Amino acid sequence: MMIDTHCHLSKDDYSNLEEIIHHMDGNIMIVSGADMKMNYEVVELCQKYSNIYGTLGIHPENPEEYTLENKNWIKEQAKNPKIIGIGEIGLDYHYGKENREKQIEIFLDQIELAKSLNLPIIIHSRDADQETFDLLKEHAKGMKFHLHCYSGSAELAKEYLKLGAKFGIGGVVTFKNGRRLQEVVKEVPLTSLLLETDSPYLSPEPFRGHQNEPYNILYVAKKIAEIKEIPFEKVIEQTNQNSISQFDLPIHL
Template sequence: MIDTHCHLEDYEDVETVINKMGNNKIIVSGTNDESNLKVIELCNKYKNVFGTLGIHPEEIEKITDNSFSIIENNMEHKKIVGIGEIGLDYYWNKENKEKQKELFIKQLEIAKKYDKAVIVHTRDAINDSYEILKEYGKGLRIDIHCFAGSVEMANKFIELGAVLGIGGVLTFKNAKKIQEVVEKIDLKHFVLETDSPYLTPEPFRGKKNEPYNIYFVAKKIAEIKGISIEEVFTTTTSTAIRQFDLKDIMC
């Protein structure tokens, strides 16, 4: 199994959290200069950790003169497999939409330049995210992180070649929309994620999340689709390997 999206910089005993996954892979995403450097450190230290580097829309005011050089100077790193977490977030700040869009597009162009996957954050901005990806994301391997849209919107992103990140929210009782998406969309279009330390799935909701809890996301998908958890792991792992071009670096 592969946790395609998490953040591990705030764990006191990160080694225990990582080792709990055994030989299963973890993709850690950066959001700003500090976390991007931490991602690189974790990739260098742990065999089963891979990374993506990016500037999150909420971190836009923390951009420094070094922000883009940190990202671009590490694009040849064998274990840096994508640009992310990038995208749009209108939930907290609706005043800087244009600035967010410019940052998003700039990072999509970096991904194109180095042929990297992109992990896309979209909160209260799904239509703008779609339009930008439609125009600027051609040819990119796109992962819509923590997908929370409708079946119709899921299909629109899939038409762009995107995969949908499914995480702990799926296990929540009131998550009817994403449960419908999982029911109606083919399994091959999903990748598993935890977004650790956030969005902890049931039965541990309210506690700090960790990559191993991806098991409970897979279990819920299997329950909704009436298939085995082994099939969920096999299919989503295959999709993640293809999406993040992991085939030659999994050993």
């Protein structure tokens, strides 16, 4: 069994959604929301498929969607045992910092929401490494959180380890120019890694440039095994355990 801890499965992106979901029969997917439309789809998928779990949240690129009404909806949905986290949330300055304050405001508010629900948080951080770290250090003490699609340095990763963070590792680790992430995988203990595809984005080699799907988690695990010079089975076994404890998944290995 494999667990893809972070993917987006929307009808808007996949004409063959049923097919790629069935490709994961016997495996687990954690589907992440980023805006309200995706959040609704996450809830639907969780209802329809026993091997799909979900996380709900508002991504920093969509801060205007974090209204009181939507926040209350998320809170209500979180009573569903298949909703196992708040995310993806965080900071994204890739397109500029004009709405920096708003981003921080909704990030912190969703951290508080997760605390009140006793759920882990799934962090998105782009071009905002240090600031994300500083906010988490101050506000996420004692919480379970993981850096989805981690893109920071190995140095920063060591600081994050002190906070108990986990690291979502995806297709980038297989890229020829994925050195920085390969270094992180080498430095961070296997017990702190989670596997993810971030489908439909970031297909691993040998499918780079094509649409990604959760089953490709296989290639991410293979690459981690190669970097750490350990058996593939060991990577799957340990990261499964990590995912189960991170998200309190009701699965017995």
